[in-house]
Amino acid sequence: MENWQRIVVKVGTSTIVDGDGQIKYSVINRLAQTLTSLQKSGHEVVLVTSGAIGVAMQQMQLQSRPKEIPQQQALAAIGQTYLMSLYNQSFAFYQQMIGQVLLTYDVFDNKVMLENAINAVEALLAEHVIPIINENDVIAVDELDHQHSFGDNDRLAAIVTHELRADGLIILSDVDALYTANPTIDATATPIRHVTAVTDDIRMSATGSVSGLGTGGMSTKLLAAELVMAHRGKMVLINGANPALILDVIKGEAVGTLFQGE
Numbered sequence: 001m002e003n004w005q006r007i008v009v010k011v012g013t014s015t016i017v018d019g020d021g022q023i024k025y026s027v028i029n030r031l032a033q034t035l036t037s038l039q040k041s042g043h044e045v046v047l048v049t050s051g052a053i054g055v056a057m058q059q060m061q062l063q064s065r066p067k068e069i070p071q072q073q074a075l076a077a078i079g080q081t082y083l084m085s086l087y088n089q090s091f092a093f094y095q096q097m098i099g100q101v102l103l104t105y106d107v108f109d110n111k112v113m114l115e116n117a118i119n120a121v122e123a124l125l126a127e128h129v130i131p132i133i134n135e136n137d138v139i140a141v142d143e144l145d146h147q148h149s150f151g152d153n154d155r156l157a158a159i160v161t162h163e164l165r166a167d168g169l170i171i172l173s174d175v176d177a178l179y180t181a182n183p184t185i186d187a188t189a190t191p192i193r194h195v196t197a198v199t200d201d202i203r204m205s206a207t208g209s210v211s212g213l214g215t216g217g218m219s220t221k222l223l224a225a226e227l228v229m230a231h232r233g234k235m236v237l238i239n240g241a242n243p244a245l246i247l248d249v250i251k252g253e254a255v256g257t258l259f260q261g262e
């Protein structure tokens with residue numbers, strides 16, 4: 001990881017919003033500080049962020065996520081602007097410019113749109129601006145109705161990592177690592193530090209999100225890991241409670257779970 005030059009960092013809703021639905025302002029601030037310091041030390045940093053719907057639920061004082069698609073899309077529209085204003089404020093404090101990039105999956109199937117998106121991100125990186133990517137939830141119904149297990153930001157981050165030829169993907173979540181079972185419901189679960197291949201056993205150990213905020217749980221992170229490893233890339237899963245851990249990952253320290261093929 002010491003040689004990682006271009007890094008994609010993915011932040012889950014669970015990192016940004018706590019179990020009571022409250023926004024974790026200090027985590028967002030520390031994330032901005034950490035990514036800025038990486039950027040200023042010569043790395044190229046791309047942030048893929050979830051949380052639009054999570055922060056909107058707090059804004060609208062909703063206890064649970066609405067089931068209807070238009071209501072979820074409305075929340076995404078409300079939350080995305082607020083999420084970006086939080087990032088804008090936090091990064092501005094460290095004199096770091098950011099740019100919002102909203103993507104849909106059809107972009108990756110269309111050569112011209114993909115080229116346009118990559119050109120825009122490359123232009124931002126060339127200006128030392130940190131691109132902040134989310135799915136354009138208002139028009140991306142495939143993700144919001146949960147009918148397709150592939151439509152989630154873990155997968156989006158994995159595809160972005162590949163398309164931008166990034167050196168690695170760091171996923172921040174609310175668990176320290178991948179465990180032998182879901183640690184939030186199984187006290188005997190132990191962390192797995194290095195995964196060289198996503199086996200059936202590992203897949204069986206991963207279940208969905210129990211927080212009610214995140215969408216895919218560990219299953220979608222494993223799919224993302226498979227996608228990254230299929231392109232001979234590396235992915236690290238760490239706890240987002242302390243975003244400064246990202247710097248430890250880049251130093252090559254053993255934190256979280258490293259997914260790297262043999």
Ligand SMILES: Nc1ncnc2c1ncn2[C@@H]1O[C@H](COP(=O)(O)OP(=O)(O)O)[C@@H](O)[C@H]1O
Nearest residue numbers: 012013014173179181182206207209214217218
């Ligand atoms: N084997 C496992 N190891 C770790 N976490 C797991 C596992 N299986 C399921 N999980 C669940 O995955 C959750 C993280 O996914 P999710 O809630 O979607 O977070 P995020 O918002 O960060 O994407 C954990 O809180 C945990 O409940």
Ligand SMILES: N[C@@H](CCC(=O)OP(=O)(O)O)C(=O)O
Nearest residue numbers: 013050051052053153214215
């Ligand atoms: N695009 C959605 C998040 C989708 C998603 O994958 O969420 P998560 O499982 O928390 O990474 C939003 O901004 O609310």
